[in-house]
Amino acid sequence: MKIRRATMAVVAAGALALSGCTSDTGGDAETPAAENGTDGGDTGGDAGTDGADTTGDGADSTGDGADETGDGMAAEGETGKEDLTFETNEDEVSFSTGAEQYNAYNGGTSSTNSTYNSVVNNQLFGGFWYWGTDGEVYPNEWFGTYEQTNDDPLTVEYTISEEAVWSDGTPVTANDFLLDWASSNPEALGGSDTLGFDPVSDTFGRYVPEAPETEPGSKSFTVTYPEAYPDWELVVSGALPSHIAAQQAGLEPDALAQAILDGDGETVAEVAEFWNTGWLFPDYEITDEEILPSSGPYTLAGSTWQQGESLGLRPNTEFYGPAPATGNLVFKFVDPGSQVQALQNADLNVIEPQATVDTVDQLDGMADQITKSTGPRMTWEHLDYNFAEDSVFSDEQGGLAAREAFALCVPREQIVQNLIQPIDPEAEVMNLREVFPFQPHYQEVVDAAYDGRYDQVDIEAAQAKLEESGLDTPVTVRIGYSAPNPRRTDEVTAIKASCDEAGFDIQDGADPAFFEAGGSLDTGDWEIALFAWAGSGQIASGQPIYSTGGGQNFGGFSNEEVDAAWTELAGSVDPDVHMEQVKVIEKLLWDNLYGIPLFAHPGVVGYDNTLENVRNTAVQTGVSWNAEQWVRAN
Secondary structure, three states, rough: OOOOOOOOOOOOOOOOOOOOOOOOOOOOOOOOOOOEEEEOOOOEOOOOOOOOOOOOOOOOOOOOOOOOOOOOOOOOOOOEEEEEEOOOOOOOEEEEEOOOOOOOOOOOEOOOHHHHHHHHHHHOOOOOOEEOOOEEEOOOOOOOEEEEEOOOOOEEEEEEOOOOOOOOEEEEEHHHHHHHHHOOOOHHHEEEEEOOOOOOOHHHHHHOOOOOOOOOOOOOOEEEOOOOOOOOOHOOOOOOOOOHHHHHHHOOHHEEEEHHHOOHHHHHHHHHHHHHOOOEEEOOOOOOOHHHOOOOOOOEEEEEEEEOOEEEEOOOOOOOOOOOOEEEEEEEEOOOHHHHHHHHHOOHHHHHHOHHHHHHHHHHHOOOOOOEEEEEEEEEEEEEOOOOOOOOOOOOOOOHHHHHHHHHHOHHHHHHHHHHHOOOOOOOOOOOOOOOOOOOOOHHHHHHHHHOOOOOOHHHHHHHHHHHOOOOEEEEEEEEEEEOOOHHHHHHHHHHHHHHHHEEEEEEEEEEOOOOOOHHHHHHHEEEEEEEEEEEOOOOOOOHHHOOOOOOOOOOOOOHHHHHHHHHOOOOOOHHHHHHHHHHHHHHHHOOEEEEEEEEEEEEEEOOOOOOOOOOOOOOHHHHHHHHHHHOOO
């Protein structure tokens, strides 16, 4: 079994940090912070993170895979990239993730890890693997291969293709991955103050404390994990060009690599300032193409950047993998609310707009010129309890009885029927946190973990539980969420209509600064938090969400049995252990009511029906995951 959670096209495993680095796309997708390996070579963000909703309520850039025309998941065998061969044409195909502009070739810093950067960088960087539409990992054999060569310690050998070169002709080598490791492991090289790198993720360095074993300029390297790590496959994929960083610091590329191998932090630190700032575009323009080589199908060299409007990529003529289909791949900066009209006007060819009933109706009305694809995403909505001492749901106050009372009055079925099924008729109430309803083992885990006690609203039972809690009624419950968000406002309205009858006083705690530092999520100024986790599906990424003191455990939940189960799961690479412990964790989270899962987010994609190979996806990379294969039919 693979239960992989990963990020808006950014995204990671192990501990996951809340990402507030993406701007509001109007999207449902909760932009994850990167905590492990890059997404299919995207150095714009580490693949596999779960992240909290920093984006409002619109285009889920994490998609799930309704392949082709919205029939649910992609058919068996159609979840990876098809083996297609193209002779690159001079056509133009355009897409938009939102109004925010691309601003960083290095999307791996703490300030540049965003969907807007990663969707572009996915086309600029090659890597060992990519996410399929189903959240599984697929190899990019044109880039290289990797193999687990030992179990204890866990050891992985990577081999870069001999043909893999940067667009300036420089070979892609282990040097690039040494710099990737060094930027995320200050402790091995004198500490963060000495090095000065500002990475969004430390996963590579944290789980691999010793530098990869290799020689400068080599096409192979070996990574050793002192302890078993179930998401090891996600840690290494693509990397930035170390030869550029070295040259900008006045170093020879092999000298930089040797300094990393020798633990010479003072020398390595010479490239940090450029790594942090030299590959960023604060003025939204490219001033030096020579420092921006590509190892992917497209390049920024010769690109057309119209500030505030679009960025057009050109094919990488030195690309050693499958040639891209279209000669001009254009990313347009269009507000989500305007994307449907832009598609209708042919100003955009592919969109991933706000997943609402109105949007779906608009796209249905354009059936003569566009194709619509809908389906669930690997992003899921949930209600989390606040366990702080002064919260009515804490064990010091109303305790489990109060939490049960609230769970008994939340109209989950009504919310799904009224708000989600009109977009995705196959949508259902979600009863797990680590497995999605469209994944193979979902029902097996549900059967082991949840008895259906909160499936239907039971006001009388809720009233009895509230009385048992000893709280004075009405019990004030503020539901905090990021505003504006019309769908979540409707969710809160439905909850209030039901739970007020049980003895609660539900208050709408909408907060535009909900996810910001000092915002209400951060300060705990809520009894219930309403948001979503987004990802591509990692194995151990839930540990910091549910473990005592976890970095994403915003409500302060603590349970020794849950902690122990996560420790066992995260310390094993055995799928049978993962399945066993997921069942234990899910049951404990229901029995103790960490929170209440609601539904997997719906997604919708619309595209010009003259295009071929546009494929919806469940994961955070979004519909542009295979944009290099988009082509207009002859």
